[in-house]
Amino acid sequence: MADGFTALYRTGWSPRRVERPTASRGVAPADPVVRCEIRRVAPEAVVEESALDADPDTRDRLITLVLTQARQLGDALLGLAVDRGGTSRPLDLDGVVLGRPVPVDHVPDLLILRPEVAVRHPELSRCGLRVCGPFTAFDPAGLLDRF
Numbered sequence: 001m002a003d004g005f006t007a008l009y010r011t012g013w014s015p016r017r018v019e020r021p022t023a024s025r026g027v028a029p030a031d032p033v034v035r036c037e038i039r040r041v042a043p044e045a046v047v048e049e050s051a052l053d054a055d056p057d058t059r060d061r062l063i064t065l066v067l068t069q070a071r072q073l074g075d076a077l078l079g080l081a082v083d084r085g086g087t088s089r090p091l092d093l094d095g096v097v098l099g100r101p102v103p104v105d106h107v108p109d110l111l112i113l114r115p116e117v118a119v120r121h122p123e124l125s126r127c128g129l130r131v132c133g134p135f136t137a138f139d140p141a142g143l144l145d146r147f
Helices: 056-076 093-097 122-127
Strands: 005-010 036-042 045-051 077-083 110-113 129-132 135-138
Touching: 005 056, 005 093, 045 093, 056 077, 077 093, 093 110, 122 129
Parallel strands: none
Antiparallel strands: 005 045, 005 077, 036 045, 077 110, 110 135, 129 135
16 A cells, blocks of 8 residues: 545535545445545534555546546635655645645645635745646646646
């Protein structure tokens, strides 16, 4: 198992989503490679975290599903991180996405933030900044072009 992960931050969460988090991502609940944990990060916000499998095809399929879900969330999306190798694990992603003043010294392969949060992190400008709908994306690995 690789150390890669996805972290999708959202509002509009309900306890019903905990019962079938993989179904909400369009993956059959019996799929053994999909693991999703939901945890509350603020009174109105949760993060849906999934481990990325070491198999490239499985990993790419999950990344595609998470990006699709992020696009469908619209205003309920707070942020998204995709890190295929797990190198940004030491980073306080909760703090970054929620707009806390935390340093960003490990950047995931893809980090999507609300613009008002992104401006608080000028150190990310070296990471391939681009506008992604109403969000700001830092995409040093070019994942948005691939998926």
